[in-house]
Each structure stands twice: as structure tokens, then as C-alpha cells.
Amino acid sequence: MSQPTPDKPIQNSPYVVRLPIIISLTLAAGMLLGATFFSGGKKLTDVAKGYAKFREVLMLVENNYVDSVNTDELVDYSIAKMLEKLDPHTSYFNAEEATTARSQLESGFDGIGVEFNIYNDTVYVVSPLSGGPSESIGILSGDRILKVDGENLSGPGVTNAKVFKLLRGKRGSEVKLHIGRGSMKDGLDFTVVRDRIPTYSVDAAYMVDQEIGYIKVSRFSETTYDEFKTALSSLKSAGLKKLILDLRGNPGGYMERATSIADELISGNKLLVYTDGKDSRFDRKTNAKFDGMFEEGPIVVLADEGSASASEILAGALQDHDRALVVGRRTFGKGLVQMPIRLSDGSELRLTISRYYTPSGRSIQKHYDLGKGEVYNEDLTNRFNSGEYFSADSIKFDSTLKYKTDGGRLVYGGGGIMPDVFVPRDTSMNSKFLFELYAKNIIREYALRYVNDHKKVLEKQNFNEYLTKFNVSDAMVNELVQDAKKAGIKYNEKELNRSKPLILAQTKGLIGRYQWGRQRKDGLNNEIFQVLNPMDNVYQEAIKQFGKATDLEKGDFSSLNMTKEK
Known part of the structure; x- marks a missing residue:
């Protein structure tokens, strides 16, 4: 999954960066990686002993093991296995994987077009990239890629490099996928024609009628903010008075692009997001700072279980400031901040250093247990099985995590952004x-x-x-x-x-x-959205909710039928 990260990875000396990673292999399960690296190291002696032990074992294997071994591979494997004991989003990429992963946000590439995560040796689709071939043939968030061209892609030995190698290839070439979906007993077979995955991240921007404009943002890449400003300016010239901002299926990306968009929509110097970590050096507040292009006028934000990370930051800021009505379903719940640290050999550690919080104080991150990534990844399936996608009554609020918007409306923490207006998933035409x-x-x-x-x-x-x-x-x-x-x-x-x-x-x-x-x-795909959106039940509901969105902007909550704590 694309993580909201600073624009430029932090560079450190090879020794300083490699040392804490190797040292941490010896720490007890569950201890946060880098505690001594980032906070000064209260147990430097213990860490040094652990490093010495690891080095001793590695040297013994290299010099005395009966067969020849690749110590670089052993180190990579050790790091990867160690990180599995931490949170689900701390990750390690070898040099090849790091280059490929960065390209998903920084440049185009040829492939099938999916954001994915590997949990418990299984490749899960986080989101098919909008406009890519996987989206076009019906690959869905939560799908499991089990086989590629007949080769197993689940079980021990599955790595990012292997996934990239199998899924990417020359445009126009075919790749056959065997997909697991939900609790279906039989898998589904897909034939995907590889294509150039578009670098554009604003997929659609058009006027629905003389007043309502629609903008679809599929991810937050390097160019997203510039694309958004261009789209918004074009719609304003066409008479924009009301805005639908569609963040459904948006897996995130660069945090700064999301907050910049929020700044275009939120007035004054209001808080947009803040982070809180173990080390105060990674605590950060981001406020609005300039006059935006659309600070007045009702907004409806569309969100669902595929909206993650930077998408949740944007939706949360708009909701907490009563600036937009959120319509759809509960978002993914990814609120951990990863700092990319590029290592001397080109590999990269994405280390969780803090948590995101919305302006009201809500944590975006859903619950997880250290070292239990497979359970964490089953959350979307569990939501489906519990009926949450189809009934608002199936969503359980944590009564201990109550927060207030600027206008005093109750919102809840505990993972993800809860919609103001729930719309069930429509499966009536599926077959x-x-x-x-x-x-x-x-x-x-x-x-x-x-x-x-x-x-x-x-x-x-x-x-x-x-x-x-x-x-x-x-x-x-x-x-x-x-x-x-x-x-x-x-x-x-x-x-x-x-x-x-x-x-x-x-x-x-x-x-x-x-x-x-x-x-x-x-880069816009207006044509297909203009045909399909009128059939979309979430989109249809958004059109109907502009009365409430207008009341919300004015601070009049009487007609919204929303909870307000007195």
C-alpha cells in the first residue's frame, strides 16, 4: 500500500542506518524498532550485546556452515522476519523492491496496476489503480492473488520483488491471475493485459450540472495537488458552486498533497492534521496557511473501505471542521506514519515513527496487535462478513472514543473515518x-x-x-x-x-x-465516469445530500439528523 510519507527520504550514513536494524534483531518481540536509534538509547549496552551476538552468529555461518550461503540474503531475510513482529505497516524493501515501490508514486511503469500488501505470505490487493487494466476487468480491494501464470504466489518465499517480477512486464503482454475473493470456495481466473500505468491521480473532473462539480482523486502522488488545482480551477470557470470530492478506493500516498488540497478547501489557519510519536522530534502539526480556491460552497466527500491513509487525513480534516459531509462507508483505518530511510545499498526501511490524528483528536489507525499482520489484513473480510458494508447498524462505535467537530457534532475514533451519511455497498447487479x-x-x-x-x-x-x-x-x-x-x-x-x-x-x-x-x-477519464456515476448508489446519494451539506457549512445542524453533544 502507498504510505503517506515525507517527500524525500531521510539520508543517513550507511553504518548509522544499518546498525540499529541489525541490532534490533536481538530485541524482544514487540519492542519498537529504532528506540535506541531515535531516542538516545537508554539500553545501549544491551543493544551492543545483541549486535555482537548477531554478528557472531552471522560470521559463524559464513565461515563454518557446510554449504555456501549468501549472507546478504540472510540479512535481508532476518530484517524482514524481525519486522513482522512490529506493526502491519513497518516494512523493508531490498534495493530492487525499493526502486519499484517508489515508482508507484513517482513515475509511470508497465504492469497490471494494483496497490498490494503481503501479509502472512499472501498477496492482498489494497486497491486496483484507477484507469489501470486490473480495475477494468474487475479486480477488487481485498482480493488475494494466489497464482500468476500458473505459478503460486502464496506461501513461504513470497516477496515484493517476486510480486513485481511476476506482475510487471511489457505493455500489451498478458498475465493470467488466479484470484481468491472473500469466502468464495472456488477462485476466479482473470487474464490481464499489461499496460502503461498512468501517473495521473485525478481521474475525473467535470460539471454534473450548472452548479455541481465532481472530482475523483485516485491516489496522492507527486503531481496530485497540481492536478487538483487545475481541475478545480477549470470547474470554477464552468460555474462551480457545489463540489463532490470522490476519495473512494484511494489508498493514500504523500501526506503533503492531501493537506495541500485540504488547505484549498478550509479557511483560516485551522489545524489539518497532527502526528504524535514516541520521539518528540516526529511530532508535527500542519495548519492551513493560504487562501484556497474553494473555501466557500458545500462539499460532499465520498469515502469507503478502500479510502486509506492520506485519504483519511483529508476526509477527517474536512469532517472535523464541519466543512464537508462525508457520504459512503467507514474508511480503511491506516493512521501510522512511515519514515522512509534509504540504506547504503539502495534498500529502504519504512519505519513507523508516529500516528496521525485528525483536528478533533481522533486516531485514524484501527486496532492491531504487534506481530499479527494476518489478523489485521482480515479486517476488510470481517467487515463484509459482519454486514458492515450493507447496514449502518452493524457498525459498532467505541463509546470511550468520543470527539467533537468544531460545531459540536459527535464523531468517533477507533479506526477510520465514519461517514455522516451511510450508503450500503450495492451488489444487486453482480453475478x-x-x-x-x-x-x-x-x-x-x-x-x-x-x-x-x-x-x-x-x-x-x-x-x-x-x-x-x-x-x-x-x-x-x-x-x-x-x-x-x-x-x-x-x-x-x-x-x-x-x-x-x-x-x-x-x-x-x-x-x-x-x-x-x-x-x-x-489524464482525465471523464467519459467513463459520466456514464457510470449516475448508476452509482453512493454518487446518487451524494447528489441528494447537498441540502444537508449546505446546512452543515452554515453551522445549522437541525436538519441533519446527526448526533450533537450538548
Whole structure:
């Protein structure tokens, strides 16, 4: 998962950086790594003894072990296993892994387009990257990647380097994935066509009507703030009065990009986020500091279980200052701060040094037990099984973690940002037939072929004309079904009818994207969002909630039906 980190990794001398890592291998399980490194070291003698012991064992293995060994690999393995005893987000990347991981936020790359985490030797999808091939075929947050081209990707020996090696490759090449999803007994098979993963992070920015604007932010990368300012300026020029800010599925990224966006929306010098750690040197407060472009006007923020880290910082700041109405579902709950420390050989340690807190004092981080990453990663599945995705009554508040917004509304800590207006996950149009169409790229390939075959007709109209007048015909659906049969997908009329509205919308959206979206140079995918959003129940609810969002901005809570502590 992308972590909210400072823009530039801290550089230290090779000896100073390597020493505390190796030393810490000998510390008791659960002790925070780097305690002596960062805070002066009350037990320097004990640490030195531990380092001496580790060095002694390593030398004995190198000089006397019966077979030849690679000590660098042993050290890497030792570090990785040691970090498993800490929190779920402290991590170590060897030189190759570090380079690849940084590229996810700093530059483009060819691959399948997923943010992932490895827990208990299993690769979990945190979020498919918006606009990437995995998203297009239906890979979901929480999916487990079990096999890649028939090769197992679970069990001992799974590393970031192995995942990158298997998933990345030349654009246009195919990779076959075997996916585990939820409690399904049988896995799902997907064929993903690798592509250039877009470096853009603002996926859509368009006017819904004469007053309402919509901006979708998929992650917080180096260019996100600049992209956001460009999008917001464009919408203001088009008459923006009300804003929908969609952070669903956004796994985070650079914290500074999220707080800069918050500063564009929050007036004065209000607190945006603060951090608190074991060492006071890592305590930090970030306040608004300049006049933003949209400090007045109602805002609705869309969030869900895929919104993590920097997304939660932004949503939390807006909610705590009663600046925006949060609509959707409880966010992921990732509120630990990682400091990237680049080591002498190019490897990188991302060490948890503090926690994030929203302006009201809420901790974003959900509960975890040291050394139990596999339990931590099962949280999303447990939420699904408990019914939290479908009923607000299934969400349990910790009554000991009550906080107040600026206006006195009650909000709760304990992990993630709770929405002001809950909207259940809509599974009414899901079916196995639909998943198989996604898995084998049937809709995507049909839409691309349709564009190529009807280019001259499509070129005679602009996208707005297409959006209002074009309908996917029954003949087109029949052609798509025939494509599915040729690909080995068993036809199921009942499932087709259930999923048909979504199939029609996906087809229309992709045709629009391939015909008009490829002509854009701003990285936006407005065409597909403009087709699909009207069918999205969270988006639909957001449109309905602008009355409450307007009241919220004015400080009038009487019509909001929200808890306010007196």
C-alpha cells in the first residue's frame, strides 16, 4: 500500500542506518524498532550485546556452515522476519523492491496496476489503480492473488520483488491471475493485459450540472495537488458552486498533497492534521496557511473501505471542521506514519515513527496487535462478513472514543473515518457471468473493437451528444454474448438480465473512453465516469445530500439528523 510519507527520504550514513536494524534483531518481540536509534538509547549496552551476538552468529555461518550461503540474503531475510513482529505497516524493501515501490508514486511503469500488501505470505490487493487494466476487468480491494501464470504466489518465499517480477512486464503482454475473493470456495481466473500505468491521480473532473462539480482523486502522488488545482480551477470557470470530492478506493500516498488540497478547501489557519510519536522530534502539526480556491460552497466527500491513509487525513480534516459531509462507508483505518530511510545499498526501511490524528483528536489507525499482520489484513473480510458494508447498524462505535467537530457534532475514533451519511455497498447487479466477462476482458475488447469498426460514425458527434443519445442495442449485447461464448464463458440468461444495466453502462462508458478519452492530454477519464456515476448508489446519494451539506457549512445542524453533544 502507498504510505503517506515525507517527500524525500531521510539520508543517513550507511553504518548509522544499518546498525540499529541489525541490532534490533536481538530485541524482544514487540519492542519498537529504532528506540535506541531515535531516542538516545537508554539500553545501549544491551543493544551492543545483541549486535555482537548477531554478528557472531552471522560470521559463524559464513565461515563454518557446510554449504555456501549468501549472507546478504540472510540479512535481508532476518530484517524482514524481525519486522513482522512490529506493526502491519513497518516494512523493508531490498534495493530492487525499493526502486519499484517508489515508482508507484513517482513515475509511470508497465504492469497490471494494483496497490498490494503481503501479509502472512499472501498477496492482498489494497486497491486496483484507477484507469489501470486490473480495475477494468474487475479486480477488487481485498482480493488475494494466489497464482500468476500458473505459478503460486502464496506461501513461504513470497516477496515484493517476486510480486513485481511476476506482475510487471511489457505493455500489451498478458498475465493470467488466479484470484481468491472473500469466502468464495472456488477462485476466479482473470487474464490481464499489461499496460502503461498512468501517473495521473485525478481521474475525473467535470460539471454534473450548472452548479455541481465532481472530482475523483485516485491516489496522492507527486503531481496530485497540481492536478487538483487545475481541475478545480477549470470547474470554477464552468460555474462551480457545489463540489463532490470522490476519495473512494484511494489508498493514500504523500501526506503533503492531501493537506495541500485540504488547505484549498478550509479557511483560516485551522489545524489539518497532527502526528504524535514516541520521539518528540516526529511530532508535527500542519495548519492551513493560504487562501484556497474553494473555501466557500458545500462539499460532499465520498469515502469507503478502500479510502486509506492520506485519504483519511483529508476526509477527517474536512469532517472535523464541519466543512464537508462525508457520504459512503467507514474508511480503511491506516493512521501510522512511515519514515522512509534509504540504506547504503539502495534498500529502504519504512519505519513507523508516529500516528496521525485528525483536528478533533481522533486516531485514524484501527486496532492491531504487534506481530499479527494476518489478523489485521482480515479486517476488510470481517467487515463484509459482519454486514458492515450493507447496514449502518452493524457498525459498532467505541463509546470511550468520543470527539467533537468544531460545531459540536459527535464523531468517533477507533479506526477510520465514519461517514455522516451511510450508503450500503450495492451488489444487486453482480453475478458470476459479469465477473467472468470482466475476468476475460470481454466488455473491454468488445468496446475497443466497436470503436475501431464505427470510428467514422462516432467522429460525427461530440461526447455530450453521444452521452445523451447513444444506447447500447440488443444486437450489440448479442454480439457481446457471442464473444463470451467463444471465450468459454457459459451463457446464463438469468445472470445476464441481472447484470444487464451494468453491462450496458460499462460498454457505453468504455466506447466513450476509447473514442474521446484517448484524445485527452490531461489524464482525465471523464467519459467513463459520466456514464457510470449516475448508476452509482453512493454518487446518487451524494447528489441528494447537498441540502444537508449546505446546512452543515452554515453551522445549522437541525436538519441533519446527526448526533450533537450538548
